[in-house]
Amino acid sequence: MSTTPSSAPEPTGSATRRRFLAVSSVAAGGVALAACGGGSGGGGGTKDSTLPGIGNNGKIGGGRRGDAADQLFLAGFQFSPPTNFNTFAGAPAWPAANNVAQYVYETLLRFDIVSGELKPGLAADYKVDGTSSVSLTLQDGVTWSDGTALTADDVLYTFQLGKIDPTLTVASFWVEADDITASGDTITVAINQDRKNVDMILQQLAVQFILPKAVFEKVASETGNKLASWETTELLGSGPYTLEKADQTQIILARNEKYWGQKFYGGLPAPTKIIHPIFKSNEDGNLKFQNGELDVMQQFVPQIWKMWESGKPVGTYVKDKPYYVPGSMPMFIFNTTRGALADPAVRRAVAFAIDYASIAETAMSGYSADVQASLIIPGGAEDKWFDGDRAKADGWSFDATKAEKTLTDAGYAKGSDGIYAKDGQRLGPWKLITPQGWTDWNAALEIVAKNLKAIGIDAATNFPQQAQVTTSVANGDFDMCCWYVSGTNPATPWQRFSDVMSNVELAPLGQTAFRNYGRWTNDQVNDLLEAAAAAPDDGSKKQALTALDDMYRQQAPAIPLMYRPDEFFEFNASNWTNFPTQANDYAPPMFRGAGNDWLFKIKKIEA
Amino acid sequence: MSTPNVSSVATADEATAPRSNPFRSLNFSARFWVALGFVVLVLLLGVAGYFYPTSSSEKVGSLYDPPGNGLLFGTDNFGHDVLAVLMAGTRTSLVIGLVAGIIATTIGVAIGLLAGYVGGWLEELLMGITNVVLAIPSIIVLILISISLPKSTMWSLAVVIGITSWPWTARAVRAQASSVATREHIDVARLSGARLGGILVRDVLPYILSYAVMAFVLQVSGAILAEAALSMLGLGPAGADSLGTQLHWALAFQAVASGAWWAFLPPTIVLTLVSFGFLLLQASLDEVFNPRLRRGKRKQMKQTQARRLAEAQAAAATRPVGGERAGVGAGRARTAHEGGRS
Numbered sequence: 001m002s003t004t005p006s007s008a009p010e011p012t013g014s015a016t017r018r019r020f021l022a023v024s025s026v027a028a029g030g031v032a033l034a035a036c037g038g039g040s041g042g043g044g045g046t047k048d049s050t051l052p053g054i055g056n057n058g059k060i061g062g063g064r065r066g067d068a069a070d071q072l073f074l075a076g077f078q079f080s081p082p083t084n085f086n087t088f089a090g091a092p093a094w095p096a097a098n099n100v101a102q103y104v105y106e107t108l109l110r111f112d113i114v115s116g117e118l119k120p121g122l123a124a125d126y127k128v129d130g131t132s133s134v135s136l137t138l139q140d141g142v143t144w145s146d147g148t149a150l151t152a153d154d155v156l157y158t159f160q161l162g163k164i165d166p167t168l169t170v171a172s173f174w175v176e177a178d179d180i181t182a183s184g185d186t187i188t189v190a191i192n193q194d195r196k197n198v199d200m201i202l203q204q205l206a207v208q209f210i211l212p213k214a215v216f217e218k219v220a221s222e223t224g225n226k227l228a229s230w231e232t233t234e235l236l237g238s239g240p241y242t243l244e245k246a247d248q249t250q251i252i253l254a255r256n257e258k259y260w261g262q263k264f265y266g267g268l269p270a271p272t273k274i275i276h277p278i279f280k281s282n283e284d285g286n287l288k289f290q291n292g293e294l295d296v297m298q299q300f301v302p303q304i305w306k307m308w309e310s311g312k313p314v315g316t317y318v319k320d321k322p323y324y325v326p327g328s329m330p331m332f333i334f335n336t337t338r339g340a341l342a343d344p345a346v347r348r349a350v351a352f353a354i355d356y357a358s359i360a361e362t363a364m365s366g367y368s369a370d371v372q373a374s375l376i377i378p379g380g381a382e383d384k385w386f387d388g389d390r391a392k393a394d395g396w397s398f399d400a401t402k403a404e405k406t407l408t409d410a411g412y413a414k415g416s417d418g419i420y421a422k423d424g425q426r427l428g429p430w431k432l433i434t435p436q437g438w439t440d441w442n443a444a445l446e447i448v449a450k451n452l453k454a455i456g457i458d459a460a461t462n463f464p465q466q467a468q469v470t471t472s473v474a475n476g477d478f479d480m481c482c483w484y485v486s487g488t489n490p491a492t493p494w495q496r497f498s499d500v501m502s503n504v505e506l507a508p509l510g511q512t513a514f515r516n517y518g519r520w521t522n523d524q525v526n527d528l529l530e531a532a533a534a535a536p537d538d539g540s541k542k543q544a545l546t547a548l549d550d551m552y553r554q555q556a557p558a559i560p561l562m563y564r565p566d567e568f569f570e571f572n573a574s575n576w577t578n579f580p581t582q583a584n585d586y587a588p589p590m591f592r593g594a595g596n597d598w599l600f601k602i603k604k605i606e607a
Numbered sequence: 608m609s610t611p612n613v614s615s616v617a618t619a620d621e622a623t624a625p626r627s628n629p630f631r632s633l634n635f636s637a638r639f640w641v642a643l644g645f646v647v648l649v650l651l652l653g654v655a656g657y658f659y660p661t662s663s664s665e666k667v668g669s670l671y672d673p674p675g676n677g678l679l680f681g682t683d684n685f686g687h688d689v690l691a692v693l694m695a696g697t698r699t700s701l702v703i704g705l706v707a708g709i710i711a712t713t714i715g716v717a718i719g720l721l722a723g724y725v726g727g728w729l730e731e732l733l734m735g736i737t738n739v740v741l742a743i744p745s746i747i748v749l750i751l752i753s754i755s756l757p758k759s760t761m762w763s764l765a766v767v768i769g770i771t772s773w774p775w776t777a778r779a780v781r782a783q784a785s786s787v788a789t790r791e792h793i794d795v796a797r798l799s800g801a802r803l804g805g806i807l808v809r810d811v812l813p814y815i816l817s818y819a820v821m822a823f824v825l826q827v828s829g830a831i832l833a834e835a836a837l838s839m840l841g842l843g844p845a846g847a848d849s850l851g852t853q854l855h856w857a858l859a860f861q862a863v864a865s866g867a868w869w870a871f872l873p874p875t876i877v878l879t880l881v882s883f884g885f886l887l888l889q890a891s892l893d894e895v896f897n898p899r900l901r902r903g904k905r906k907q908m909k910q911t912q913a914r915r916l917a918e919a920q921a922a923a924a925t926r927p928v929g930g931e932r933a934g935v936g937a938g939r940a941r942t943a944h945e946g947g948r949s
Contacts, residue, residue, distance in 0.1 A: 283861050290864075302684075302860050303670065355666075362670045362686050431758070436841045439859040443684065449846060450664055460845045462758060 052584035053602070054573040055313030056305075061292050061574025063607035069575065070604065072271035075285045076298030076568070077101075077591075078278050081248045085235050087209055088161075088168050088227045094251060094276060096235060098169060098209055102596045103253055103274060104145075104237035105209035108136055108155070108187075109202065111593040113327055113488055113566055114585065116381030118202060119594045120264075122150065122210055122238065123187070131196040131534055136205070138185040143260045144212055145242045150260075152182035157213040164220055165227050170208055176200045196534035203491035206593065212236050240269045240599070251276040269599040270576070290314070292574030298567045298591055300440065302365045313573040317589035318582050322360075322367045325589055326377050327566025328487030330441055331500065331558040332432075332448065333473075334480055336520045337509060340425045341479065345410035347556040351396040352403035353455045354448050359562050363443035368562040373397070373553050375500060376493040376545070377563060384538075385493050385545050395553050403455050420456045428458025430479035435466035441482045444561050473517050476509040483517065485558075487566040494532055497548045500558050501525050520557035567591055576602040639891035645884030649877060653701050656694030663687060663695035663848050670860070671867040681869040683853070684860035692848050693873050699849040700831050700881070703765045707830030710769025712776060712823040719780025720807050720815075724788045734781060741774040749833060753842040761844040764837065768830045776822045783815040817896035821889050828885030835878055850874045850881075 049060040063069060077100055082093030087105065095101045102110065108123040118126065123136035142150040159180050162171035176197050179190040191201055219230045235243040240261065241253035253274040262268055277294070279285040286301050288294045290312055301307070304323065307314040316323040332354075334341045341347065351373070360368035372378055373395020376386040396402075412420040412427070420427045432449055434441040445461045452459040459480070464472070472478045485499040486492050498504075499515045503526050507513035528548050535541035569589035571579040580587040580598050587597035661667060668682035675681070680689035722733040752767050753759060787793070788811065796810045812819075831850075837843060838851025839858065857863075857871035 283864050286861065286864055303865055306865060358666055358686065362666075362684055365670055437859075442841075442859065443856070446846075447685065453846075460758065462845060463841055464754070 049577070051577045051603075053315070053571075053579035053581055054577050055308050055315045056319050057308040057311065057313070059308075059311065059313040059573070060577055060605055061313050061572070063605035064575045065607045067272075069607060070271060071273040071275055072296065072576065072599075072602075073275050073277065073294045074296050075277055075279060075289070075294050078251060078276055079280065081278065082233075082246045082251055084231045084233075085243065085246070086228075086230045086232050087211065088165075088230070090228065093246065095253070099207040099592050101591045102239055102593075103241040103599075104235050104239045104243060105211065106237065106239045107206055107209055107593075109206040110596070111206045111490055112588045113381055113590050113593065114325060114588040116384075116490075117594075118206055118490060119597075121206075122155075123205075126202075126205070128198055128202075131191060131198055131536065132193070133188055133190050134198065134201055134205070135186055135188040138187070139260070139264060141260055142238055143258070144236055144238050145256045145258075146236060147258065148212075148214070150210065150212075150238050152185060152187055154213045155187055155210055156180055156182055157216065158208060158211045161211070161216065161220070161227065165225050168227060170204075173201075173204045173208065176204065195530070197491075197494075199491040199494055199533070203489050203495070206490055210238065240265075240596070241274055244273070249278055251278070265597075265600045267600060269596075270602050270604065271599070289570070289572055292572050294572060295574070295576050296569070296571040296579065298569065300365075300568060301570065304365075304570060314570065315573060315579060315581060316570050317580060322369055322563075324367055324565035324568060325380050326369065326488075326563035327380065328484060329371075329375075329377060329496075329560040329563050330444070330482055331485050332480060332482055332561050333478075333500075333518045333558040334520075334556075335476060335478055336518045336557060337476065338430075338479055340422070340427055341430075343410065344555050345406055346412075346427065347559075348396060349403045349406040349410075349455070350452065350457065351556050351559045352399050352406060353451045353457070354559065354561070355398045355451050356561070357398065358447050359444045363440045363447060364562050364564065365440075368564060371560050371562055374549050375496050375552050375560070376549065377488060381488050382493050385542055387546050387549065390546065390550065391553070394550070396556075396559075400451075400455050407456075414456050418456055419458045426458070427456070428452075430457070430459045431462045432459055432480050432482070433462050433464065433469055433472065433478050434482040435469045436463040437466070440562075440564075445482055448561070474512045474514075476507075476513065476517060476519050481517070482561060493545060494529070497532070497545070497552070498529055501548070501552065502529055504529075516557075518557050520555065522551070522555065525551065565589075567595075569595075573605075575605055577605060578603045636891055636894060638887060639895070642884050642887030642891055645880050646888060649697060649881050649884065650701065652694055652877065653698035656691070656698055659691055659694055661688045661691040663691040665691070671862065671865060671870060673867075674869050680873055681867070683870050684856050684862070689853075689869055689873060692853055693850075693877065695848040696850045696853045696874060697877055699761055699844065699847050700834055700851070700878075703761050703768065703834045703844075703849065704827040704831035704881075706762070706765035707768040707772070707833070708823055708827035710766060711773040711826045711830065712819060714770065715773035715776025715822065715826075716780050716812075716815075716819050718773070718777040719782075720784045720811055722777070723781035723784025723786075724807055724811055725803070726785065726788070730781070730785075734778070737774045737777045737781075740771075741778070745771045746833070746836065749837060750840065750842065753837055759842060759845050761847050761849070764834060764844050765830070768833045768837075772826060772829055772833065776819075776826065779822065780815060780819065783818055784811055787811050787814045817892075821892050821896070824885050824889040824892065828882045828889075831881050831885075832878070850878050854878075 047060060047062070048058055051060060054060045077094040085093050085096040087096045087098055095103045096105070102121065107121045109118045109126060110121040112119055120139070122139060122142055124139045126134060126136040128134050138152060138155070144150055159170060159173050162168055162173050176192050176195055177189050178192050181188050189201055189205070191198060215236055216227070219227055223230050233246060238260065240256055240259045242256050244254040245252040255268060255272050257268065259268060277288070279288070282299050285294065285297060285299050289297050289299070289301070290307055292312070304314065304316065317325055334347050336342050356371045360366065360370070369379070372388065372391045374386060374391040376382050378386045378388060407420050410422070412422040415421050415426065432445045434445055436442070442461070442463055449459045449461045469481070473481050473483050486495040489495065501520065501522070502515050503521055506516060506519065506521065509519065513519070528544065528551065532541060532544035532548060535544050567590050569591070573579065578584065578601055580589055586601060588594050656663070664687065666686040667678065667688050668686045670684055670686060672678065672682040672686070678688055678690070680693065683689050683692055718733050718737065722730040748771050749767060752771070753764070756763055756767070793806065793810055796806050801810070834843070834849060835851035835854065838849050839855045841855055843849055843852040843855060853874040854871060857867070862870040
């Protein structure tokens with residue numbers, strides 16, 4: 001593993017597609033809290049062990065026999081037959097989708113969600129020059145899996161694709177960057193001097209897969225620069241694995257025995273193959289996982305502690321509640337253009353009315369810590385920006401009487417139907433929307449609807465299909481919705497403030513917005529955001545972020561409902577041990593970014 | 608009505624048993640009482656919700672607390688008392704079933720009567736429409752309509768189910784109505800100047816009323832199942848508990864995999880009881896209304912015949928000389944038995 005010291009937060013970015021998948025099984029994570037240890041139980045051929053990185057109950061399995069003993073079974077990323085491995089397609093198959101895992105394609109830098117560091121990837125190190133440029137040096141001897149060299153040319157071409165076809169996700173790089181140049185193995189990114197947003201640049205460098213120029217140049221000419229339309233079942237990457245086989249039931253990656261990074265990572269990864277079986281639902285996968293037929297996965301399991309309490313060698317990064325490292329916060333977003341929702345007092349009253357503890361305990365199966373009145377996630381990579389005292393002092397928490405008081409203070413009075421109203425403007429009927437099947441969000445909104453009805457706001461849930469909700473949210477065609485904003489990455493919390501509050505290029509109702517779906521307006525917020533983005537040092541950055549957070553609490557354009565992990569990371573030590581855990585924290589509990597570190601370190605159990 | 612078709616010899620003690628009981632004379636079989644028992648049980652469960660101390664939206668525990676601690680069935684994924692939710696859900700499901708059943712039966716009977724009685728191009732048209740609707744799988748129509756509804760409440764759901772499940776009733780009623788339409792009393796009514804509506808309601812409907820009642824019972828049970836199917840897909844009434852939404856949440860929160868049987872078994876059992884109870888009720892009502900299906904009859908015949916045989920034998924034994932009379936009695940009994948079978 002590398003030790004290039006660097007401190008910068010991490011990218012999260014364009015994870016929408018895979019987040020859709022991940023989210024359909026969502027749950028939340030939080031900071032370490034109460035204790036609720038792994039129980040013990042007998043059975044299933046598991047034996048006690050003192051090895052690191054094993055089940056939360058201290059058990060391991062007996063190992064597999066035959067070829068399967070050297071293979072890693074993984075799930076939670078692909079739920080439909082893989083048809084297209086074009087990373088730019090609408091829904092690329094795993095692992096070609098951007099920023100899911102560095103198994104075939106790799107990125108220049110790799111984000112660590114626990115420490116907030118940017119670790120070296122294809123780039124051996126990086127240097128930030130104030131707010132003017134970022135320069136990176138490529139690792140020595142990097143090759144594609146066909147043996148040809150990966151050069152600075154490939155890197156430049158990858159980012160230039162954003163100019164060749166501006167509809168690609170990589171195009172957002174050019175919002176923040178002016179230019180990208182290379183001299184030998186050194187690549188320099190000139191930062192857009194109007195925005196000076198270093199973190200967003202680093203975020204891009206940490207999520208964008210570097211692609212082979214030779215392949216994509218051909219594709220660009222064949223498709224007339226419409227790269228998203230290209231269909232392929234082949235993958236040429238620089239990573240430790242190659243795509244061996246993909247069919248209706250599984251995707252198989254085979255180890256690249258000539259991987260360039262053997263020196264850098266200290267050898268080849270342990271599994272000879274990575275096999276991702278394709279399940280129709282979470283439940284199928286969870287069952288296989290429980291039985292040890294999957295080694296590691298990214299799926300929501302309600303009450304996962306029952307697995308180790310019943311004696312299975314199942315483990316999570318954090319041994320006690322909330323078991324996962326928090327990495328994202330689903331937001332309850334108000335459409336501030338609709339009636340009384342334009343009134344901050346109403347929005348704050350709603351914030352007081354919601355029983356966050358219930359949501360964390362039931363909808364999120366206890367995987368979320370107490371939600372704070374802030375757009376910064378306490379704990380993990382963002383903790384250093386969080387000001388807990390201010391969040392408590394002028395924020396909110398569940399208090400129904402305070403909610404009603406906020407409304408009456410603002411001049412609202414209950415009508416004969418038990419619903420508050422002011423000047424003929426009734427609080428409701430409002431619909432709370434989120435996609436059907438995103439079960440924890442569905443359950444959370446059910447709880448919110450009940451809470452709101454209890455204090456005298458007329459609200460009911462409605463769960464249309466995902467595509468419909470996506471359009472409604474982006475077009476501002478909703479009353480209130482539960483939707484996601486940036487998860488922890490090198491550019492958060494700034495990026496999250498921008499997602500929720502930014503008035504830059506504010507899309508009118510009926511047109512697609514990419515941020516601030518609630519169309520909340522304010523004439524100071526853009527300046528504050530700019531100041532925070534361009535802050536030259538951590539001190540002034542924290543000050544600017546706190547100012548933004550203060551404004552957020554006053555205005556409450558959206559409310560966090562819970563914290564959930566960026567990725568669920570759970571393992572079954574029935575064939576492999578030495579998975580990363582809090583006590584064995586050589587790698588972060590993730591699949592993307594720095595999450596490939598543990599692939600090189602897990603150890604096979606000899607059957 | 609249901610007296611066995613036995614001629615008058617040796618009637619004295621036969622009359623005392625079956626005829627003295629009015630229910631017996633309606634020929635309600637044991638199966639009817641069992642079915643009624645199921646249905647009443649479910650009704651009671653629904654009504655009991657009004658007296659149960661815990662509200663179905665009150666959080667009394669955590670995610671899937673097992674039974675115990677004063678909670679008969681533990682808690683569901685929201686931490687609500689499963690028993691309270693079950694009672695509220697049963698009530699909602701019954702109301703949806705009843706409303707949808709009334710709507711479907713009304714539409715079906717109206718269209719069937721009109722088509723069957725009037726005949727001609729109107730019949731062709733109505734039955735054409737009915738056949739088209741019948742050919743489209745109603746669950747698909749149901750899902751499509753439910754998805755496009757801006758807001759789903761139990762009433763909208765009941766209406767949607769009602770207006771998609773009438774076709775088979777219409778077809779069956781049409782067949783019966785067109786047979787009734789050829790009878791003489793209809794001619795009499797027509798000659799005496801009765802209007803179409805009057806004839807349909809007063810002269811045709813009564814003849815198929817028994818059938819309509821049975822169709823209604825089936826529609827109710829079908830609607831309850833349709834609601835459960837829709838709700839399990841997540842298209843159930845927003846903010847209301849029903850048996851289907853209960854199953855939906857149990858599925859969504861993987862109750863089966865978590866071993867939380869108390870979250871999905873109770874609604875499943877109640878649903879089974881409802882549909883089984885209503886089906887059984889329909890079948891037993893059929894026996895009441897349709898003389899050909901009377902079950903008790905054959906048994907009664909056999910009993911009668913056996914008794915007569917015994918009497919005859921007894922008579923023959925006591926009066927070996929008077930063989931002629933005994934022979935006559937036995938012969939009659941056999942004849943009656945055969946007649947009853949045909």
